[in-house]
Amino acid sequence: MLKLLKSLVSGARAEPPAPPTLVPAGQRVYAVGDIHGRLDLFEQMIGLIEADDAARSGQGVVKTTVILLGDLIDRGPDSAGVIDRARSWAQRRRVRILAGNHEEMFLGAFERDETLRHFLRHGGRETLLSYPIDPEDYARMTLEELRAAMPDFVPQADIAFLRGLEDQIRIGDYVFVHAGIRPGVALDEQVPGDMRWIRGEFIADRTPRDFAVVHGHTIVDEPELSPLRVGIDTGAYASGRLTAVGLEGAERWLLVAQDESAEAAA
Structure with missing residues (x-):
């Protein structure tokens, strides 16, 4: 019996650990959580990423990719400004942007009254008012009138930009x-639809896989980093904290843009 127990213990210890999750050699990735119209935090995050990337550049030639995880818009005060800043940043460096469920609602709102109604209930009002529409005119419009007027004050360039966003990106593991x-x-x-909207089934899943999923959408008080997933939506529009994760080789690190007024209130 003692020999059997020793064998079982030895066997348990001999089981190899899970392999590390890796970014391919020569690459560095930054993923930014849900911005939701917080241009102030987005500008701060751009500065943090640029400074961090520059500080690490002395370690050798590295190709850096920035990924925005979607939900650039809604709820916060300046969605139009976030779209414009994301587009201009992508002209200067490699920035890839995913479509979130709020971008899906925004685009659908141009075509269907029911989608527009849903969009307005979930922060779309703030998005529309970040464009040059008079708030009093907005308040007087019926739903049908608003949908008909939207192409007049939302630039076609913004609509085309949002229609061109990606659904899934894979880099290494x-x-x-x-x-x-x-x-x-x-x-x-x-x-x-799943990649933009899923929540509980994905969060609860513990099935082993050979990759980790980096995502936003589900708000957490603190970033969640595990072998299976990295969740970094820290509710920027309400918490005043926008979070990004940096990835290189097997290393992970966090960057946080903080609203100073929110920090003082806490």
Whole structure:
């Protein structure tokens, strides 16, 4: 019996650890959580990423990719400004942007009254008022009138930009999506609706896989980093904290843009 117990213990200790999650050699990735119209925090985050990337550049030639995880818009005060800043930043460096469920609602609001109604209930009012529409005119409009007027004050360039956003990005052992993935479905068979909207089934899934999912969408008090997933939506529009994760090789680190007034209130 003693020999059997020693064998079992020895066997348990001999089990190899899970392999590290890796970014390919020569690459560095920054993923930024849900911005939700907080241009102030986004500007601060851009400065943090640029400074961090420059500080690490002395370690050798590295190709850096920035990924915005979606939900650039809604709820915060300056969605139009966030869209414009994201577009201009992408002209200066490699920035890839995922479509979130709020971008999906915004685009659908141009076509269907019911989607517009849903959009307005979830922060779309703030998005529309970040464009040059008179608040009094907005308040007087019926839903049908508002939808008809939207193309007059939302630039076509912004609509085209949002229609061109990505649904899924894979770099090394990391998969980047807005909300998550459907458990049990191959990556190349995932549907945009799940990747933009899924929550509970994905968060609760503990099925082993050979990649980690980096996502936003589900608000957490503190970033969640595990072998299976990295969740970094810290509720910027309400908390005043916008979080990003940096990834290189097997290393992970966090960057946080903080609203000083929110920090003082806490």
